[in-house]
Amino acid sequence: MRAPGVRVRQSDGEATRRNLADRRMLRTDLGILREDGYLVLPVVNAGEPSRLPGELVERDFPIVKRQITSDYRDLLDWPPDAKALLPRSFDVVGDIVLIRLPEELEKRKHEIGEALLSFVPSARVVGQDRGVHGTERLRSIERLAGSGAWRTRHRENGIEFEVDVERAYFSPRLAREHERVASEVKSGEEVYDLCCGVGPFALTIARSGRATRITAVDANPSAIELLRATQRRYSYGSRIEPVLAPLESFLPLAAAVDRVVLNLPHEGIKYLPSVARTVAPRGSLHYYEITPREEFDRRAESIMRSLGEEDWSVVDRHVVHPYSPTADLVAFVFARSRS
Numbered sequence: 507m508r509a510p511g512v513r514v515r516q517s518d519g520e521a522t523r524r525n526l527a528d529r530r531m532l533r534t535d536l537g538i539l540r541e542d543g544y545l546v547l548p549v550v551n552a553g554e555p556s557r558l559p560g561e562l563v564e565r566d567f568p569i570v571k572r573q574i575t576s577d578y579r580d581l582l583d584w585p586p587d588a589k590a591l592l593p594r595s596f597d598v599v600g601d602i603v604l605i606r607l608p609e610e611l612e613k614r615k616h617e618i619g620e621a622l623l624s625f626v627p628s629a630r631v632v633g634q635d636r637g638v639h640g641t642e643r644l645r646s647i648e649r650l651a652g653s654g655a656w657r658t659r660h661r662e663n664g665i666e667f668e669v670d671v672e673r674a675y676f677s678p679r680l681a682r683e684h685e686r687v688a689s690e691v692k693s694g695e696e697v698y699d700l701c702c703g704v705g706p707f708a709l710t711i712a713r714s715g716r717a718t719r720i721t722a723v724d725a726n727p728s729a730i731e732l733l734r735a736t737q738r739r740y741s742y743g744s745r746i747e748p749v750l751a752p753l754e755s756f757l758p759l760a761a762a763v764d765r766v767v768l769n770l771p772h773e774g775i776k777y778l779p780s781v782a783r784t785v786a787p788r789g790s791l792h793y794y795e796i797t798p799r800e801e802f803d804r805r806a807e808s809i810m811r812s813l814g815e816e817d818w819s820v821v822d823r824h825v826v827h828p829y830s831p832t833a834d835l836v837a838f839v840f841a842r843s844r845s
């Protein structure tokens with residue numbers, strides 16, 4: 507197919523491919539041409555020739571036939587025993603793909619990265635997710651394929667969030683929960699989003715338009731900076747007040763509000779007595795915890811003891827998503843009585 511292309515020395519090919527891909531100019535439906543020590547990379551829209559990383563030319567490019575498959579593992583021509591180790595699932599955050607791999611696949615991780623890069627249509631870069639750590643729940647990521655930064659925009663519930671998967675916590679697996687909490691907010695409510703990260707609860711609640719004010723608190727400066735960047739792009743963002751502070755200094759001075767969200771699944775329990783005091787009479791508390799599956803039925807009652815039992819009742823408990831073979835991330839919703 508006839509199309510514009512950028513001609514560069516073969517030695518500059520990979521740098522040019524990355525440059526064009528980062529600028530979203532590279533066409534992936536057409537193949538790259540080789541010409542005597544030069545490469546010609548097909549581009550979407552040549553734009554201003556002086557800003558191109560090579561000479562602008564026009565060529566007949568071959569059309570790339572994509573393998574149609576619903577499973578990235580089909581793209582890897584591996585022996586069955588190695589294939590059996592490949593995880594079925596992965597996360598997509600904007601144009602970033604994150605996957606967790608077992609140690610046995612260490613030597614083949616870059617092949618897996620390349621397979622995911624060609625499998626996920628929106629993918630720009632693929633990283634190995636080496637888990638979250640520390641109080642800020644920061645993710646360690648190793649690049650497996652593709653290029654560019656770990657910052658992206660992720661679309662969820664009609665909002666494009668500013669996300670940096672390395673500098674502030676974000677999980678695409680919580681989208682339904684963000685929406686569920688927002689749908690429960692009643693007209694005129696004041697809300698605290700404690701441990702807000704980049705603000706998915708706060709922004710989804712703000713977008714639904716019923717809360718008058720949402721205070722979003724986190725101790726990670728990058729999380730608050732990303733929240734502010736998203737907030738600025740939406741008029742409803744003005745209902746959110748981002749607060750950069752640890753709960754330890756925010757909670758003692760906080761007035762009571764109608765609804766409080768606390769999403770700090772590994773450590774939240776230690777803050778519950780002081781969080782409970784920030785929930786107004788007839789208010790609600792959404793509390794998240796990693797709960798062993800065998801404890802699901804009785805856990806809500808023992809959490810209530812941390813809240814001050816006589817004042818509270820359990821309104822709901824549900825699994826948000828599986829966390830490990832034996833535990834889930836569970837949402838507990840408590841209501842405070844009138845007194």
Ligand SMILES: C[S@@+](CC[C@H](N)C(=O)[O-])C[C@H]1O[C@@H](n2cnc3c(N)ncnc32)[C@H](O)[C@@H]1O
Binds near residue numbers: 641642729
């Ligand atoms: C699991 S993330 C939750 C993020 C967000 N609520 C969401 O749904 O994506 C926990 C967040 O709590 C913050 N955090 C941890 N300890 C904190 C503390 N003592 N005070 C304030 N924020 C804290 C971390 O920086 C992190 O952003």
